[in-house]
Amino acid sequence: MEVRMKIFRKTATAAILIILALFLATCVPEPPESGGGGGNDEYTGVEYEFVGTGDNIRVKSVKLYLDGYKVPKSPQQRAMEQRALTLEGARMSHNFFEVVFMASGTGPVARATWEIGQPAGISGVSRASVDYRPVTGANAKSIIFVGKKASKTLLGVGYLSHVDDEAATGTNVVIDGTTSVTFTVSPLRTWLGFDDPDEVSTKSYETDPVDGVEMGFATFITATGAGGPPYTGATEGFTEGNDYNVAGFTGVSFPFYKLPNVASGTATVQAYYEVGGLRVPSIAATPTPISSGVFVWGQLDGIGTITANANNTTTVGMKGGIEFIKRTPTFAYGTLTYEIRDGKFDKATSVTTIGQAASTAFASKMEITFNMNVNSNGLFSITFQVPVYALSLERASNDDNNLQPEKWWIRPDYDQYQYLLDDGLNTGGAVLVGNVSTSSAVGEWLQIKTTGIGFSNE
Numbered sequence: 003m004e005v006r007m008k009i010f011r012k013t014a015t016a017a018i019l020i021i022l023a024l025f026l027a028t029c030v031p032e033p034p035e036s037g038g039g040g041g042n043d044e045y046t047g048v049e050y051e052f053v054g055t056g057d058n059i060r061v062k063s064v065k066l067y068l069d070g071y072k073v074p075k076s077p078q079q080r081a082m083e084q085r086a087l088t089l090e091g092a093r094m095s096h097n098f099f100e101v102v103f104m105a106s107g108t109g110p111v112a113r114a115t116w117e118i119g120q121p122a123g124i125s126g127v128s129r130a131s132v133d134y135r136p137v138t139g140a141n142a143k144s145i146i147f148v149g150k151k152a153s154k155t156l157l158g159v160g161y162l163s164h165v166d167d168e169a170a171t172g173t174n175v176v177i178d179g180t181t182s183v184t185f186t187v188s189p190l191r192t193w194l195g196f197d198d199p200d201e202v203s204t205k206s207y208e209t210d211p212v213d214g215v216e217m218g219f220a221t222f223i224t225a226t227g228a229g230g231p232p233y234t235g236a237t238e239g240f241t242e243g244n245d246y247n248v249a250g251f252t253g254v255s256f257p258f259y260k261l262p263n264v265a266s267g268t269a270t271v272q273a274y275y276e277v278g279g280l281r282v283p284s285i286a287a288t289p290t291p292i293s294s295g296v297f298v299w300g301q302l303d304g305i306g307t308i309t310a311n312a313n314n315t316t317t318v319g320m321k322g323g324i325e326f327i328k329r330t331p332t333f334a335y336g337t338l339t340y341e342i343r344d345g346k347f348d349k350a351t352s353v354t355t356i357g358q359a360a361s362t363a364f365a366s367k368m369e370i371t372f373n374m375n376v377n378s379n380g381l382f383s384i385t386f387q388v389p390v391y392a393l394s395l396e397r398a399s400n401d402d403n404n405l406q407p408e409k410w411w412i413r414p415d416y417d418q419y420q421y422l423l424d425d426g427l428n429t430g431g432a433v434l435v436g437n438v439s440t441s442s443a444v445g446e447w448l449q450i451k452t453t454g455i456g457f458s459n460e
Contacts, residue, residue: 044075096158098151100408101185102393103127107140113398113405117151126400133175134162134183136286137295137393138363145295146185147392147410154409155416156390159292160187161284172287188292191278192221192414194257194426194433196244222433224273224372226262231269233262246434251335256423256430261351261437264374271372275326275386275433277412280366296364298323299389299409302357302459308406314395318360322409324388325459326355326370331383331434333423343448348380348436355386364390364412372435381436385420387413387457 103112105128114124134144148158164184165174176183220241225233227240246258261271280296283289300322307321308314328351332341356369368386391407398405413420415431424430 096148096150098149098154100147100392100410101144102146102407103134103142103144104394105130105132105142107143109394109396110399111394111396112400113407114400115405115408124400126398127176129176129178129180131175131177133170133172133286135170135284136288136290137161137284137292138290139286139288143295143393144185145292145393146187147408148187149410150416153416154411156190156410156412158187158189159280159296160185161282161286161292161295163285170285188279188282190280190412192424192431193278194221194424196257220276221278222259222273222275224259224261224435225271226260230262230271231264231267233269233271236272236274248333251340254333254335255425256333256434257426259433259435261372261374261378261435263437264376264378266376269374271374273370273372274367275370276367278366280364291366293366294363295393296390296412297361297393298358298364299360299391300459301360302355304360308395308409313397314406316361317391317395320360322389322459323357323360324355324368324386325457326353326368326384326386327456328353329383329385329421329432329456331381331423331432332421333425333430339422341448342381346380346438348378348382350375350377350379351382353384358388361395364388374437378437380438381434383423383432383434385414385432387411387420387459389459 097118098115099117100113100115101124103124104110105112110126110128112124112126112128128142132142134142136143137145144162146160147156148160149156162170162183163186164170165176165180166182167184168174170183220238223236223238223241225236225240226242228235228237233240241259243257243259246256248254248256262269280293281291283291298317300317300320302323302325304317304319304321304323306319308317330341330347332339334340352373354371354373356371358365358368368388370384388411390410390412392410395407413431414424415422415429419429420431422430423432423434
């Protein structure tokens with residue numbers, strides 16, 4: 003069977019190089035005269051590099067000129083910016099950024115957020131021979147988040163990899179004369195599918211040498227084949243399933259993950275969902291996964307929110323936390339949306355999210371439990387979201403102590419797409435699961451008007 007892959011909103015496989023030209027030296031070149039070159043030239047303080055074609059265009063690198071310095075904008079640059087800022091171009095690309103620097107484990111914090119078409123305005127980054135390669139720890143560190151502005155869906159996380167276009171090392175650090183730093187960003191990924199029936203895929207895409215992201219593990223695994231009840235010890239080997247081909251809908255197919263049949267009493271089934279791209283290590287002297295600079299925002303039973311104009315130190319007690327929800331299986335076909343007929347929907351099985359503590363480093367391998375009984379029969383889908391923040395909650399010292407951290411969301415997809423079935427290739431964020439033969443549900447799909455929502459951690 004075809005093995006399939008998707009990136010969070012299905013972008014190309016190359017990692018993003020975010021080049022932050024932090025012109026921090028006191029001697030700044032004078033900007034060219036406005037209207038130079040005959041008065042028809044357009045000048046810019048930011049340059050973008052894009053990759054991809056058509057609807058798959060995305061930002062590959064961003065170079066920012068600070069302190070008013072500007073360069074002539076090339077016709078190609080102008081065209082790329084215009085394309086990226088269209089509704090469809092922005093939807094398919096990374097268009098919002100947050101970068102955080104900490105000169106020590108306790109601060110001060112320098113932070114900037116910006117979107118395509120705006121300057122980053124980063125300032126206050128200590129240049130006292132600081133090694134910003136780590137993403138965690140008691141010393142200096144830094145990180146960058148890349149994603150969607152409208153939904154704050156996180157699409158990539160990056161570590162500092164270069165200083166003044168040279169590889170960052172223990173000696174090539176940020177000093178008074180430093181003019182630029184580069185972050186290499188790993189795109190977040192999921193890959194669902196089977197190499198053969200009941201053989202879950204762990205190698206769903208080829209690794210580009212410049213990509214630097216990990217491969218070799220499955221996104222979703224269960225303990226269905228472990229024997230039980232209870233069914234514990236979810237592994238790739240215990241994961242059972244196959245491709246679900248929907249009759250009457252040409253080319254519509256979804257990875258289907260089987261759950262056991264419960265003959266009597268009750269049963270619990272362990273499962274894991276792992277977000278790809280976050281195992282990538284920084285290039286610090288003691289490398290750690292970049293996930294160690296990503297922190298869980300809040301908890302499911304929280305009721306509070308961040309205090310404005312204050313140095314918040316924890317999100318304990320705030321609303322948030324990891325949440326998986328159960329959904330009626332739904333998919334889009336053409337311009338219409340379809341869902342499984344009510345009689346084929348498993349209403350008996352429930353899903354329990356195993357939470358992660360607020361303000362702790364996000365563990366990309368998330369655990370859930372399916373709670374089943376003798377009435378568990380049919381299909382359903384699951385999807386998730388978890389709010390996170392980058393590195394620190396502290397207000398940025400470089401912005402009059404006012405710039406608070408962004409609240410980002412890790413999702414398998416964004417907007418309405420996270421509720422649609424994940425086909426492992428182009429669209430959707432919901433995993434199809436159940437304990438019936440897929441052939442018994444073929445054709446039992448009805449057109450609906452909306453997909454609805456159901457999360458309580460927002």
